[in-house]
Amino acid sequence: MTCTDEELVARSARGDADSFNQLITRWERPIYALAYRVIGHEEDARDVCQETFLRAFRGIAAFKGQAKFSSWLYRIALNLCRDWIRRQRRTPVVQSPEGVDLTELASERGPAESVEDLVSRQDMSRLVARAMRSLSEEQRTAVVLKEYQGLTFQEIADLLGCPLSTVKTRLYQGLTLLRRQLEAAGIHSGVRAGDGGLTPVAAPRPSSDI
Amino acid sequence: MKQRICDDKSLLMAYLYGECDDAECRSVEEHVAACADCAAELDELRGVRVALREWAPPEQALGFRIVREADPAALAPSAGPPRDRRTAHWFLPRVPVRLPAWAQAAAAVLVLAAGAGIANLNVHIGNDGVTVRTGWQQAPVAQGQPPQVPAQAGAAPWRADLAALERRLRQDMPAATATPVTSPVPANAATDRARATSESTATMMRVQTLLDDRDRRLQRQFDRQLAEGMLRLARDVDSQRVADQRRFLQGLSQIDVRTTQLSQMQNYMLRAANVQEIK
Numbered sequence: 351m352t353c354t355d356e357e358l359v360a361r362s363a364r365g366d367a368d369s370f371n372q373l374i375t376r377w378e379r380p381i382y383a384l385a386y387r388v389i390g391h392e393e394d395a396r397d398v399c400q401e402t403f404l405r406a407f408r409g410i411a412a413f414k415g416q417a418k419f420s421s422w423l424y425r426i427a428l429n430l431c432r433d434w435i436r437r438q439r440r441t442p443v444v445q446s447p448e449g450v451d452l453t454e455l456a457s458e459r460g461p462a463e464s465v466e467d468l469v470s471r472q473d474m475s476r477l478v479a480r481a482m483r484s485l486s487e488e489q490r491t492a493v494v495l496k497e498y499q500g501l502t503f504q505e506i507a508d509l510l511g512c513p514l515s516t517v518k519t520r521l522y523q524g525l526t527l528l529r530r531q532l533e534a535a536g537i538h539s540g541v542r543a544g545d546g547g548l549t550p551v552a553a554p555r556p557s558s559d560i
Numbered sequence: 561m562k563q564r565i566c567d568d569k570s571l572l573m574a575y576l577y578g579e580c581d582d583a584e585c586r587s588v589e590e591h592v593a594a595c596a597d598c599a600a601e602l603d604e605l606r607g608v609r610v611a612l613r614e615w616a617p618p619e620q621a622l623g624f625r626i627v628r629e630a631d632p633a634a635l636a637p638s639a640g641p642p643r644d645r646r647t648a649h650w651f652l653p654r655v656p657v658r659l660p661a662w663a664q665a666a667a668a669v670l671v672l673a674a675g676a677g678i679a680n681l682n683v684h685i686g687n688d689g690v691t692v693r694t695g696w697q698q699a700p701v702a703q704g705q706p707p708q709v710p711a712q713a714g715a716a717p718w719r720a721d722l723a724a725l726e727r728r729l730r731q732d733m734p735a736a737t738a739t740p741v742t743s744p745v746p747a748n749a750a751t752d753r754a755r756a757t758s759e760s761t762a763t764m765m766r767v768q769t770l771l772d773d774r775d776r777r778l779q780r781q782f783d784r785q786l787a788e789g790m791l792r793l794a795r796d797v798d799s800q801r802v803a804d805q806r807r808f809l810q811g812l813s814q815i816d817v818r819t820t821q822l823s824q825m826q827n828y829m830l831r832a833a834n835v836q837e838i839k
Binding site: 399407478519529 | 569570572573574577579604605607608609611612614615616617618620622623624625626627
């Protein structure tokens, strides 16, 4: 029988390390994904993830269930991410082994090369990761929490301690900026309701063809 | 409502993520049916969301676990119910820890050394080419020359590497086994075995952490040394360039002085020749 988070938290608070290990197994991937997407470094995200659970374990007795366990974990992880970013004293950079630059990518694309080829060659995932770099920390955090962690606007507002409207504004600004970045790379993001995929724009053609 | 949706994107965002009530949904749908700009924007934002799905975090073997550090008090039969005080604990990946680079290199040396030791190989590179001879074959020793094979074998470089490896392992082992491995008096055999297993697991975890930490530390140290080396090299090259430039300029000025002297001498001789001619 699968225990709920609350049950495992209660047992962990009584010193049951096995119960806490079950919570770790349940939440380590989401926490790692959150840290990676916010700070953009694999190894450091791993450290943040580990430190998050270590702090959670140390503080589990003080956790009274006033929020969801996952929200509490997210808060710890985000604080650690913020500390990490402050330590770095620079805009967090998403790792991009091949240093993909969207404008270079767009300019180097020849007329004979379709965008589909470009996308398959350069890996869409890296393009998105790169585009995320252009967002501010607040915008990126809002996008990550909403898009990848699936939190509601209200949960994000509670987590970040800001008004609901601020969360929506940050998210809107973030998505708009991402759209521009992706379009600069030749990825047309217009999708009609019900469509499931991206629509790459056609390769550059002479203006007469447009 | 129209103006509100065009100017304030909150409702559009709520609609995009399905977080508005029925009345709000209807108003947004009616609006985008009439407003081409907002309809296009909604499509584009949906497209961005599709693109974002493509961004997956790298596959990382996580497997973190809380492992209680070996604690004699906790392992004692009278430990009883869970205690409030949590003793120190370790937080470790379950994944196999990658061997540090030095250990891998040492292992390679060990294998080669063992192979060479078993075969007692003697590799000689000279004018006559490469000669590989096993130790079981007696090497012909020229008259008047000292026997070289034993000396070479004694000074083989892998022996030094092996000795260094042994020293390193000896240094590391005490640290790795610093945690006292206690053997509490068993109340019954099954409990004792379980405790022993738990303790040895904790110890193994700790050794793995030490190796992992050491690996990271060495990597950082190497990176730092490399960066420092590069900086030093850049500084050396720069100072050498400045010194060369200074020497070159000094040489140029000396040539200039010499050229002036030669010119003066030539003028003097020309004047002397003219005087001679007039006379």
